[in-house]
Amino acid sequence: MNFDLTSSAFARGSKIPRRHTGDGEDLSPPLAWSPLPAGTLALALIVDDPDAPTPEPWIHWVLYNLKTDASGLPEGITPVEKPAKPAGVVQGKNSWGGIGYRGPAPPKGHGLHHYRFRLYTIEKALDLKPGLDADALARAIRGHVLGVAELQGTYER
Numbered sequence: 001m002n003f004d005l006t007s008s009a010f011a012r013g014s015k016i017p018r019r020h021t022g023d024g025e026d027l028s029p030p031l032a033w034s035p036l037p038a039g040t041l042a043l044a045l046i047v048d049d050p051d052a053p054t055p056e057p058w059i060h061w062v063l064y065n066l067k068t069d070a071s072g073l074p075e076g077i078t079p080v081e082k083p084a085k086p087a088g089v090v091q092g093k094n095s096w097g098g099i100g101y102r103g104p105a106p107p108k109g110h111g112l113h114h115y116r117f118r119l120y121t122i123e124k125a126l127d128l129k130p131g132l133d134a135d136a137l138a139r140a141i142r143g144h145v146l147g148v149a150e151l152q153g154t155y156e157r
Contacts, residue, residue: 004034005119005149009075016115016153022105023157025076028061032072033119037146040068040121044141046134049104051113054095059134060115061101062092065126077101081130092132099131104155117151 009029010016018024036043043066052058063077066089077083079100081091091100106113124144132140 003036003121003147003149005117005151006032007117007151007153008032010153013152014154016104016155021103021155024103026101026103027076028073028101028103030073030075031117031119031151033149036068036121039123040146041124042066042122042126043068043070044120044122044126044137045073045117046120046137047101047115047117048134049106049113049115051106051111052095053107053110057116059093059095060103061094061117062132062134062137063089064092064128064132064137065090090128090130092130092134092137104153106155106157108157110157112154112156115153115155117153119149121146121148 007029020027020029044064047061048057048059050057070086081099094102096102104115122141122144123146128140
């Protein structure tokens, strides 16, 4: 079963508003998703920039232990390991070495960058410790992913 990931802050493939970037308030954008595939017991989110001038995509956000009764994420999730809302959610490390969301901030003059927001539906309940990086999360969910919905936005300095 297919499902979709959207944001009320920007349309698929369009520019991410300054408010959600390192040049603005650096708030995580609101996200919403359509009904999840049957058998989904947990959700995880990874946001990256594959256009970063680094060997691997630059990680902007790692979030997991998200419960399946959620239909989205509000704007501005606090950048701490265990934010108060949404209940139970845990955040991991971004490529800056910090916790939580860090918005687009590509090198000036580097051209247009694409930011992938990927929501994973997982067939097992997650109870992962806070602070995992994207690679550790990927290893933890490998073999248990039912589906992936992707929303892509752009930003350029």
